[in-house]
Amino acid sequence: MKYLRSWLLPAIALLVAFAVGALMMKIQGANPFIAYKSLFTSAFGSSAGIAKTLGKATPLIISGLAVTICLRAGLFNIGVQGQLLAGALASAWAGYAIKGLPTIIHLPLALLFGVFFGALTGIIAGALKAFRGVHEVITTIMLNSIVLQLGEYLAYGPFKEPGQQLARTPEVLNSAKIPQIFGMPLGFFLGVALAVIAWWVFKTTTSGFRMETVGRNKSAAWYAGISVKRSILISMFVGGALAGLGGAIETLGVVGRYEPAFNGGIGFDGITIALLGRANPLAVIPGSILFGGMRGAGASMQFTAGVSPDIIDLILAIVLFLVTAPLIGKMIKSIRDTEQITTGGWGN
């Protein structure tokens, strides 16, 4: 019963959001059936479509995990976007500037660069929270903008591809590119593995228990000898590292370089995915595949039905609203959620 409940709520939320989206399309004079049909056939209707969907899902899984892990520890990391950009930027640099290494060294090194700079961005917010009591929501948002500006500066300046009109870094070397297996993006499997690992860590390890205890009751954690500060630092570090990895995978596997137009929206989708999955690491996987499909096929919807892909932003916002607000639970008593997601409040 409880199992069913945890699926039913997001499912209803999605249905309602699609219905509202259809209404919006109608208002714009488009045909929602054609739009949705083309959305789903192009996302899931062919093996090429599925491969593309999984490719789009990969950074979403990882950024969703970055939010999920912090939520478990009582932190609302809405700065995944900035951490992702930092990772993308660093891995792109490592990918083109470090030369003469074999793939087996170069690729992991470039990924590590992404992980490290993502973690660095995350832990700035973590340290401000742990030592100065500054709420992570504001600092991570500010860091998003700072990293964005920094990336723009580097792409226009020191990291700019020589002789190029556009602001972008040179392409990463082949030795740092993520290969594909049977047409499937390798990064996707890494993302799934990470989700499973995260789930296992929270389920069975003492580290997971520590983080979660801090997330649920800081006073009790302190009484039980768990360092709240350390837990905040660790979770923001891990969250940032994961986001950085997501940025690196996207850069080394898909984009091939850093451009200021790099899709930072991945970070915000990660928030929605994490909340949709009620902070369960495993639930991040299906959520990401769905969202990845919609993101990947948005363009085809515009082509066939003339609907702006921005509709997906709106649908996702409605999903988030319905999942977090106890609206559906109010209307359908039997699926009322007893456990609300909380962020551990303000200013502490």
Place this chain on the structure above:
Amino acid sequence: MSALLELTNITKTYPGVIANENISLSVTKGEIVALLGENGAGKSTLVKAVFGLVRPDSGEIRIKGDLISAGDTAAAIEHGVGMVHQHFQLVPVMSVTENIILGDEPRKGIFIDKKKAREEVVALSKRYGLEVDPDAIVEDLPVGMQQRIEILKALRKDVDLLILDEPTAVLTPQEIEELLGVIKNLASAGVGVLFITHKLREVMAVADRVVVLRNGKTAGATTPKETNEEGLAQLMVGRNVVLQVDKSDAVKQGIVLSIRDLQANDDRKHTAVDGFSLDVHAGEIMGIAGVEGNGQRELVEAICGMRPRLMGSVLVDGLETPDMQPHKVHRMGISHIPEDREKHGLVASYSIEDNLVLNQFDQPPFANGWIRNSNALEQNANTLVEEFDIRTPSIKTTAGALSGGNKQKVVVARELSQNTKVVVAAQPTRGVDVGSIEFIHKQLVSARDHGAAVLLVSAELDEILSLSDRIAVMFGGKIVAILDGKDADRAKIGRMMAGLAS
């Protein structure tokens, strides 16, 4: 003339608990009615219903004959009901005047008339002989003074019915006498008083009539003339016993816990524990008696490593325990039943199983290195649920879903199951039902009999008297005297608690 207050068949249920069941009660002009009952008997719920703070499921509330709709605080106030709440309803950062005028401010145009407000407070305090400084900030005032503000607040609007919810819990015996005097004066001036307490002496001293509640139902109604303290106690508890704990004489052994010149501040950085020294032996229960707010909470937290020790030390078996590291203190053998179990003792959304290992989750057998051992967790939980009589559908149930008594049993089970040298129990039976109180008392005695040194801190003098082998009276952050439990005299301790005799 009809009754001032008339309650008919009030019923209020919370999920899983019946707080009030068909309770009827009346108060007339100039009458003092005592509402007597144990913690959790439903007294507070009932008077909150009168004041509109709780919405009863059924029943009728009439004030001066008018039917009052459920949950309408403003209507209650309009009908001349004033209430002094058990937990002070004062805004700590605001001044005395601001607190008293809140909700009905004297105005000059659209602004508050501050001058008039201040004058009003001064006049009010003169009229009832309750002296306050109108400009003081509430959080800087001592507890007794805050209570005075509460009473003035309630009296401000020419009150016809005054409800006092456990007003004496935080007062010294002298302040209690003073308060009872005020109550009598008000009644003789025609005010009806509904006075809630679980202290028999106070009932006998002031009440015209007594209504006794037990487990949410009316257990009886009587007058002080028709009964005595024993009779009231029997009505209140429902059995022919006054809580007396069965225990053998202490077999006192060597000193285990040694507190030397301990000093600590309260949350507002004022000295709360002021050079406290005490030795507790293995095999004895040392009770700390004192009016709440005399540094007991800070003492407990400083001992357990949860509050900075400004000076002094805490030794277990001669070894100094570390400051501000509760788990290390715990590992050295000090178990702690914390006063605020919801905040420190439990994680409400965790299962009972996890809560039972909260401070040893990373120790064998509950974890092998990094990996937690779910078998050991389950085994531990099953054993303790059985042994400590924790009433729960399953060990996977979340602690938050349990009743107060069972929550406390989870904490007690965890702390006493670890074979520790010292048990520090802070208000271990507060907000707990009678059955659980008895059980917890037995467990504390049994811990003592197994050779633990037990430090019991309680605001309930009866609890201290019935359990302690020795009693230390605490006043102003210091020990005033240490008495033998057997020949402790209630009246004498009462004076010491007030800082009068030595």
Place this chain on the structure above:
Amino acid sequence: MRSRWLMFAITFIAILYFYMRDSLVTTSVIGTAITFGLPLAMAAMVGIMCERTGIVNIGIEGTLLVSSFVGFFTASASGNLILGLISAVAMGAISGLLLSLLAVTWKMDQIIAGTIINILATGLTSFFYKQGHTIPSTFPEVDIPGLSSIPFFGPVLFMHGPLTYAGIILIFVLWVALYKTPWGLRSRAVGEHPSSADTAGVSVIKLRYLNVAIAGAFGGLAGAYLTLELVGSWDRGFSAGKGFTALALMIFGRWNPIGALGAAIFFGTAQAVTNQLMITQVVTIPQQFTNMLPYVLTILILAISAGKVRAPAAEGQPYEKEQA
């Protein structure tokens, strides 16, 4: 707070010094500082009004975004600025009511509730956004006769558009209301210790709804100011993080309207000075770094002031009447 006074003293002395060096440039820089600082101050008032009654509003950003959007496109479609202003204020109030619904009635986690407002605002505005729309003009500058000819203070304070005056006046009104009226006393009591207000017959729920809605309307005014008076256009992501900076200013100003106004003007001055240095090419900093400045300053301000200041005690907690 000594650091605060120090900051004001430094700002004051610096202004005086530069005014004596070059009165023209200094006057224009300070005028710009007010232009930069005022929308932040107004947005900070939204936070103050909400948090003083115990509601954390992290959705100010969304309020600014959606109200400026509605204001701009209403003005554009109708060709009427007043209509744009009214619709922006109304939209702001609606976003406030939505926050009340989520946080007060449904007792949701307030941080998540605010985040939802932000994400909804982003989704709605980017979906309905159409390029190429314009408004006939912005609100014109109104020079206050007499006062505007005072040297320095005239151009700095008395040569602005109507919404600037409205904003500044309303900030002072809020300050007086908060500390001198029954409404203010009750609001602060509700934010500090709601059950004591409730037992005194003040409806916690009603007052929270009212204040959060008024705050939202104020946010709508800030949004209208940004688009209809200051910029004259609208683009995706128009609010550019101002709602979050406003929260930092609110904390730095200790939840006091005048404190937050001072912090906002300091903030605006820092930006205006940087701009001036860039224009005159005294220093050459890449554009991106000057863009970063407000964000870095926000973090710095928080790092300095957070933890030292005392927030309204009941902030962020839904009110449970029966636990009173």
